[in-house]
Amino acid sequence: MEKLNVGKCHIRFFWFFISLCFALSFLFLYFSSVTLFDGKSRYDYPVLSPYSNLMAISENDAKPITRSPATDHVMRNQSDSIDRVTVTNEALPMEEKGDEPVEDKPVKETSSIDKSKRSEPADERLPITENTTGPDSDICSGRYVYLYDLPSRFNDEIIKDCRSINLWYDMCRALENGGLGPQLVDTEKVFSHKSWYVTDQFTLEVIFHERIKHYKCLTNDSSLASAFYVPFYAGLDVSRYLWGFNTSMRDSAALALMKWLTKRDEWKLMWGRDHFLVAGRITWDFRRLTEEDQDWGSKLMILPEAKNMSVLVIESSPWHRNDFAIPYPTYFHPSRDNEISQWQNRMRRLKRRFLFCFAGAPRPNLKGSIRGDIIDQCIASRRRCRLLSCDSGGNKCQKPSHVMKLFQSSVFCLQPSGDSYTRKSAFDSMLAGCIPVFFHPGSAYVQYLWHLPKNYSRYSVFISENDVKAGKVNIEERLLRIPRDKVKSMREKVIQMIPRLIYADPRSGLQTIEDAFDLAVQGVIGRVNKIRRGIRDGPDSEMDYREDESWKYRLFGNVERNEWSPFFTNWKDSDS
Ligand SMILES: *[C@@H]1O[C@H](CO)[C@@H](O)[C@H](O)[C@H]1NC(C)=O
Ligand SMILES: *[C@@H]1O[C@H](CO)[C@@H](O)[C@H](O)[C@H]1NC(C)=O
Ligand SMILES: *[C@@H]1O[C@H](CO)[C@@H](O)[C@H](O)[C@H]1NC(C)=O
Ligand SMILES: *[C@@H]1O[C@H](CO)[C@@H](O)[C@H](O)[C@H]1NC(C)=O
Numbered sequence: 096m097e098k099l100n101v102g103k104c105h106i107r108f109f110w111f112f113i114s115l116c117f118a119l120s121f122l123f124l125y126f127s128s129v130t131l132f133d134g135k136s137r138y139d140y141p142v143l144s145p146y147s148n149l150m151a152i153s154e155n156d157a158k159p160i161t162r163s164p165a166t167d168h169v170m171r172n173q174s175d176s177i178d179r180v181t182v183t184n185e186a187l188p189m190e191e192k193g194d195e196p197v198e199d200k201p202v203k204e205t206s207s208i209d210k211s212k213r214s215e216p217a218d219e220r221l222p223i224t225e226n227t228t229g230p231d232s233d234i235c236s237g238r239y240v241y242l243y244d245l246p247s248r249f250n251d252e253i254i255k256d257c258r259s260i261n262l263w264y265d266m267c268r269a270l271e272n273g274g275l276g277p278q279l280v281d282t283e284k285v286f287s288h289k290s291w292y293v294t295d296q297f298t299l300e301v302i303f304h305e306r307i308k309h310y311k312c313l314t315n316d317s318s319l320a321s322a323f324y325v326p327f328y329a330g331l332d333v334s335r336y337l338w339g340f341n342t343s344m345r346d347s348a349a350l351a352l353m354k355w356l357t358k359r360d361e362w363k364l365m366w367g368r369d370h371f372l373v374a375g376r377i378t379w380d381f382r383r384l385t386e387e388d389q390d391w392g393s394k395l396m397i398l399p400e401a402k403n404m405s406v407l408v409i410e411s412s413p414w415h416r417n418d419f420a421i422p423y424p425t426y427f428h429p430s431r432d433n434e435i436s437q438w439q440n441r442m443r444r445l446k447r448r449f450l451f452c453f454a455g456a457p458r459p460n461l462k463g464s465i466r467g468d469i470i471d472q473c474i475a476s477r478r479r480c481r482l483l484s485c486d487s488g489g490n491k492c493q494k495p496s497h498v499m500k501l502f503q504s505s506v507f508c509l510q511p512s513g514d515s516y517t518r519k520s521a522f523d524s525m526l527a528g529c530i531p532v533f534f535h536p537g538s539a540y541v542q543y544l545w546h547l548p549k550n551y552s553r554y555s556v557f558i559s560e561n562d563v564k565a566g567k568v569n570i571e572e573r574l575l576r577i578p579r580d581k582v583k584s585m586r587e588k589v590i591q592m593i594p595r596l597i598y599a600d601p602r603s604g605l606q607t608i609e610d611a612f613d614l615a616v617q618g619v620i621g622r623v624n625k626i627r628r629g630i631r632d633g634p635d636s637e638m639d640y641r642e643d644e645s646w647k648y649r650l651f652g653n654v655e656r657n658e659w660s661p662f663f664t665n666w667k668d669s670d671s
């Protein structure tokens with residue numbers, strides 16, 4: 096009996112063992128084929144370009160030539176207070192907030208940063224409010240935002256008069272669908288689902304406003320609000336007067352807004368230091384230093400009221416306190432979580448036939464621009480580099496399908512500065528799972544602190560523009576030297592970052608994933624809480640560092656010299 100049982104047992108075990116082996120080898124084969132397939136898709140293709148002719152387009156023409164930082168601020172002598180500077184919550188990049196190694200991390204959690212900030216108790220408010228609710232009874236506690244109802248001249252009327260917004264092209268279509276623009280027709284199967292739009296790079300303030308209208312934690316009770324949002328369309332406003340108008344026209348709405356705001360009781364609570372606004376243009380469009388009509392832009396950002404606020408822009412100034420960079424809008428505006436994970440999976444599986452690519456135009460009139468060198472190097476590496484040339488008047492560069500197709504078929508995407516440090520293209524390329532190559536830390540690393548990982552080498556390649564200018568670097572060779580494993584992990588990081596870099600469809604929003612909007616709101620609330628604590632308990636953290644050292648303080652928590660210092664030393668004469 097016993098023997099028999101043992102025998103049966105052996106037989107059962109035998110079959111179990113056989114099936115286990117079978118299952119394991121199946122799994123092994125599956126994974127190794129996936130790896131092989133993936134590994135093959137790197138650089139060693141015969142380059143059979145489906146795009147054999149160079150395409151043309153005009154890039155963003157609406158940026159200013161100057162990137163000169165304003166000298167408006169008070170140069171306080173704070174050298175004695177520098178020692179006191181400590182790393183705090185404000186504006187810390189995502190790694191600092193418990194971002195774990197990217198691999199194997201479910202998509203949903205890539206943006207699970209800083210839960211603590213969200214549950215910040217409402218009594219962070221100043222003046223301290225009465226304690227009516229327990230800390231856990233309200234999911235919005237510490238996240239309430241007060242949405243101003245502004246006179247329509249500051250927003251809706253600007254949109255109604257959309258024809259006058261841009262001298263060079265009609266913005267009316269771009270403002271359709273709450274600033275998302277016209278829906279994209281996916282004739283070339285480059286996109287997914289229906290959540291793709293021809294989104295203009297300058298409509299972020301409208302998208303943001305639409306989005307906040309649907310924000311779950313809005314309040315009209317100023318004693319409950321963690322931050323106050325001012326829905327002024329600053330970029331669209333100034334855009335109307337950038338060319339051929341005098342400075343009083345350019346400043347008029349900004350001045351009127353400040354006059355209106357400072358009369359509100361909400362403003363008086365904290366002198367506007369808990370207020371924020373979003374401007375979908377670069378900071379240099381709002382930092383005019385003189386009253387000369389030929390000087391560029393408005394002076395919105397240097398008004399004393401605006402200096403007390405947080406202004407979110409698509410490119411911030413490294414040398415100022417009051418502006419914060421948030422991602423340019425891309426073409427993808429999903430309304431369901433699974434649209435994002437499907438897109439990510441698709442970007443993981445793509446075959447990328449080009450080692451690198453560049454979409455853009457040279458800047459022959461811009462002294463020190465490396466655009467020309469980049470283009471020359473791309474042409475010289477034509478088997479491995481694909482160029483989408485944007486300077487010969489066609490419209491291919493403005494066609495989202497061309498641009499996205501290019502980024503989807505490249506391993507690396509070159510992102511040199513143009514008229515200003517940053518480019519929309521950097522975000523489009525990351526959305527396509529293409530690893531960005533930056534040439535100046537101002538193009539991303541000191542900019543999008545709420546959205547990009549602090550450790551830039553995890554998701555991007557840095558090649559100093561000085562080395563390119565000096566002819567010291569061959570981009571193709573440099574990129575080829577990066578080990579495949581490293582390339583793979585950078586791409587995976589980029590793909591995992593996608594949810595953080597896109598703005599969901601304002602009309603529905605996402606279910607659990609936090610997008611660029613959510614991170615921006617959290618960033619503002621974190622900053623305001625810190626200011627509030629400073630006012631209440633001291634010291635006022637904003638005064639801990641000299642304003643022109645803002646970028647160092649925000650990125651590293653101190654103002655010591657660091658690896659990027661050489662790129663930001665000559666700020667006082669950077670326009671010379
Ligand atoms: C700033 O303060 C330090 C120490 O308090 C002093 O040595 C230095 O001369 C001051 N610099 C200026 C420009 O006033
Ligand atoms: C506020 O509420 C919390 C939780 O309900 C309670 O522990 C605390 O004592 C209250 N504080 C005051 C000042 O009433
Ligand atoms: C705030 O007040 C406005 C106008 O009175 C109203 O339309 C809106 O629904 C209120 N919002 C909230 C969150 O109570
Ligand atoms: C500025 O231009 C507007 C119209 O374009 C004009 O009405 C106004 O008088 C000008 N202001 C100054 C100070 O020149």
Ligand SMILES: *[C@@H]1O[C@H](CO)[C@@H](O)[C@H](O)[C@H]1NC(C)=O
Pocket residue numbers: 365366367368399400403
């Ligand atoms: C800005 O805030 C400071 C306090 O931090 C306040 O003294 C000042 O009056 C405010 N400026 C304006 C224009 O409200």
Ligand SMILES: *[C@@H]1O[C@H](CO)[C@@H](O)[C@H](O)[C@H]1NC(C)=O
Pocket residue numbers: 550552553
């Ligand atoms: C940054 O990430 C790279 C890997 O991508 C790693 O080797 C390096 O140690 C990290 N640096 C820091 C300061 O964490």
